[in-house]
Amino acid sequence: MFTHLREDFPTLREENSPSYLDNACVTLKPDSVIESITDYYRMYPGCGGRSVHRYGTQVSKLVIEARQSIAKFINAKSVNEVVFTRNATHSLNQIAKGLSWNKGDVIITGDREHNSNLVPWLQLAEEQGIEHRIVKSNPDNTFNLDNFEELCDEVGDRLKLVSLSHIGNLDGVSVPVKKIAKITHQYDALMAVDGAQSTPHTRVDVQDLDIDFIAFSIHKMCGPSGMGGLWGRYDLLNSMRSIQSGGQTVETSNYDSVKWAAPPAKFEGGLGNYAGMIASGNAINYLSKLDMNAVHEHEIKLNKIITNKIKHLDPIKIIGPEDANQRGGICSILMGDLPAHDIAILLDEAANVMVRSGQHCVHSWFNARGHANGSLRASAYFYNTEEDANLFADTFIEAVEAFS
Numbered sequence: 001m002f003t004h005l006r007e008d009f010p011t012l013r014e015e016n017s018p019s020y021l022d023n024a025c026v027t028l029k030p031d032s033v034i035e036s037i038t039d040y041y042r043m044y045p046g047c048g049g050r051s052v053h054r055y056g057t058q059v060s061k062l063v064i065e066a067r068q069s070i071a072k073f074i075n076a077k078s079v080n081e082v083v084f085t086r087n088a089t090h091s092l093n094q095i096a097k098g099l100s101w102n103k104g105d106v107i108i109t110g111d112r113e114h115n116s117n118l119v120p121w122l123q124l125a126e127e128q129g130i131e132h133r134i135v136k137s138n139p140d141n142t143f144n145l146d147n148f149e150e151l152c153d154e155v156g157d158r159l160k161l162v163s164l165s166h167i168g169n170l171d172g173v174s175v176p177v178k179k180i181a182k183i184t185h186q187y188d189a190l191m192a193v194d195g196a197q198s199t200p201h202t203r204v205d206v207q208d209l210d211i212d213f214i215a216f217s218i219h220k221m222c223g224p225s226g227m228g229g230l231w232g233r234y235d236l237l238n239s240m241r242s243i244q245s246g247g248q249t250v251e252t253s254n255y256d257s258v259k260w261a262a263p264p265a266k267f268e269g270g271l272g273n274y275a276g277m278i279a280s281g282n283a284i285n286y287l288s289k290l291d292m293n294a295v296h297e298h299e300i301k302l303n304k305i306i307t308n309k310i311k312h313l314d315p316i317k318i319i320g321p322e323d324a325n326q327r328g329g330i331c332s333i334l335m336g337d338l339p340a341h342d343i344a345i346l347l348d349e350a351a352n353v354m355v356r357s358g359q360h361c362v363h364s365w366f367n368a369r370g371h372a373n374g375s376l377r378a379s380a381y382f383y384n385t386e387e388d389a390n391l392f393a394d395t396f397i398e399a400v401e402a403f404s
């Protein structure tokens with residue numbers, strides 16, 4: 001269904017193009033994104049939002065258009081609710097360090113969080129005395145709504161924020177964000193979503209989910225590296241402290257006071273990565289032409305091919321439910337004592353298959369279960385084919401047998 005789009009990606013047009021299955025880390029880039037970066041440097045290398053000459057005006061216009069594309073893609077109410085950041089980590093840090101906390105406030109996360117949605121909260125616990133509580137997942141890593149409700153009940157009105165990854169990069173398992181947000185709001189707490197693995201792969205509608213913030217990684221959405229986004233409800237952004245104050249973040253300043261600029265400018269201090277912002281708009285325009293439900297289904301189809309071939313293999317074990325319908329495009333495999341990194345290198349060198357090995361920045365999950373070896377993770381995107389899935393599964397089986 002998406003095969004014709006492979007022509008848009010320089011690395012997939014190569015004669016010996018790789019089976020690139022590391023999309024949960026970073027995706028490949030289409031021509032339109034790459035060209036918009038060089039266009040900026042070649043044709044209008046000025047700064048946005050400041051200078052009124054031709055370069056400046058063109059950059060300002062293209063940055064506004066990019067923000068509009070993102071706002072539409074996630075169904076934000078206003079373009080001013082979209083903040084450009086360096087990555088999802090930066091976005092989550094803006095939430096953690098931008099909101100105000102009191103000692104004893106409670107923040108709830110899950111037990112399968114990427115470090116970017118764990119470490120900022122641990123830091124708040126260390127430095128400001130907030131209490132960090134964790135919802136324990138079911139044994140198959142699916143979300144335990146009962147456990148969540150019990151936890152909310154236990155902490156009551158001390159609950160201030162729930163921050164969960166929509167889809168886990170550990171296992172591809174999603175959490176029922178809409179239900180969780182509804183419960184969270186009953187406690188007058190805020191709901192933040194780490195959307196790094198959901199916005200690239202499924203339809204995400206921030207109004208329908210009724211959440212307060214979402215952090216996302218544009219580099220996982222065919223966009224340039226070093227670009228991410230933060231969406232927040234306008235009233236929250238308006239009252240939240242900026243963690244990067246300076247040029248562009250104020251309407252005016254005096255020797256002893258500032259008048260803050262309105263969001264999003266308030267959060268985008270200093271000269272921006274304009275090439276990155278404009279290219280981000282092009283990446284989102286590219287994704288906007290796709291049916292995101294079909295993207296999700298396609299990834300599941302590839303994951304089923306992989307899962308069916310490898311699930312009985314000894315001594316490996318797929319993390320999360322065996323049913324690929326519940327893991328999107330991610331197949332993350334516990335390797336027992338087998339050397340995950342060596343096998344990943346072998347897959348690349350011998351079969352032209354690129355996957356990720358290690359703990360995928362979810363150290364807490366692996367450490368708590370004594371899986372120091374981490375996992376080997378294949379993660380698909382719309383441009384991957386059944387041949388990619390079969391090649392990975394077949395060579396993975398050979399490698400496991402060779403190392404066993």
Ligand SMILES: Cc1ncc(COP(=O)(O)O)c(C=O)c1O
Pocket residue numbers: 024025086087088089090114116117165167168169194196197216217218228
């Ligand atoms: C679930 C999840 N959250 C957060 C991040 C961090 O994203 P970024 O590298 O854009 O900061 C990642 C990256 O892999 C992720 O998968």
